Amino acid sequence: xxxxxxxxxxxxxxxxxxxxxxxxxxxxxxxxxxxxxxxxxxxxxxxxxxxxxxxxxxxxxxxxxxxxxxxxxxxxxxxxxxxxxxxxxxxxxxxxxxxxxxxxxxxxxxxxxxxxxxxxxxxxxxxxxxxxxxxxxxxxxx
Numbered sequence: 221x222x223x224x225x226x227x228x229x230x231x232x233x234x235x236x237x238x239x240x241x242x243x244x245x246x247x248x249x250x251x252x253x254x255x256x257x258x259x260x261x262x263x264x265x266x267x268x269x270x271x272x273x274x275x276x277x278x279x280x281x282x283x284x285x286x287x288x289x290x291x292x293x294x295x296x297x298x299x300x301x302x303x304x305x306x307x308x309x310x311x312x313x314x315x316x317x318x319x320x321x322x323x324x325x326x327x328x329x330x331x332x333x334x335x336x337x338x339x340x341x342x343x344x345x346x347x348x349x350x351x352x353x354x355x356x357x358x359x360x361x362x
Contacts, residue, residue, distance in 0.1 A: 241258060245352045246296040254289035255361035257327060258287040260310035266294050269301040273343040285310075303329040305338075306359060327361035336362075 251336070262285050265277035281292040285308050307316045307328035312343055317325045331348050334341035348357060 240339050244342070246298055247350050247352060248351055248354045249294040249297055249302070249350055250298050250354070250356040251292045251294070251306075251331075252356065252358040253290040253292070253306060253361065254358065255310055255327065255329075256285045256287065257310070257361075259325075260285050260308055260312055262290045262292070262306065263290050263309050263314070263316075264304060264306040267303045267305070267343065269343070269347070273303065274305060274340050278302075289303055297350050299349075299351055301347050301349055302331075303348070303358065304357075305340065305346070306330070306361075308361060329359040329361045331358055331359060 240276040251264060254263060255262070259320050261282050264280040264281040264283075266281075267273055268278045271278055279294055281294065283290055283292055305328070307324070308326055309315070310326050311317065316328060319325050329335075330336065330341055330346040348355075
């Protein structure tokens with residue numbers, strides 16, 4: 221006995237389950253940092269759109285500062301919107317030092333080289349998108 225409706229349902233179910241079993245496509249993000257200097261460590265924080273911007277980041281990376289520049293890679297990122305804040309921790313205390321009125325005394329930067337007028341830029345100003353393909357961005361320290 222031939223059941224075309226049952227066959228269609230089974231084929232549809234197989235397609236759905238197969239799609240669910242396939243891993244989501246991820247991409248690597250390469251961040252080139254220039255204007256680093258040669259003292260201390262470069263601290264890089266990667267924020268997803270749903271993270272508290274300038275709060276707890278989704279991922280961190282720390283590497284030694286090199287005058288020629290630094291490159292960090294965040295691997296296996298899902299598609300979506302992200303932003304980066306970074307600074308050079310020249311005295312290795314793991315925080316961005318500021319003067320008496322809160323102005324940073326160590327080099328810092330944001331994705332898109334977003335401007336920081338009287339405070340950090342918004343997530344939207346620093347936002348960039350990661351798609352299915354690997355991506356490279358450049359940040360210049362201030």
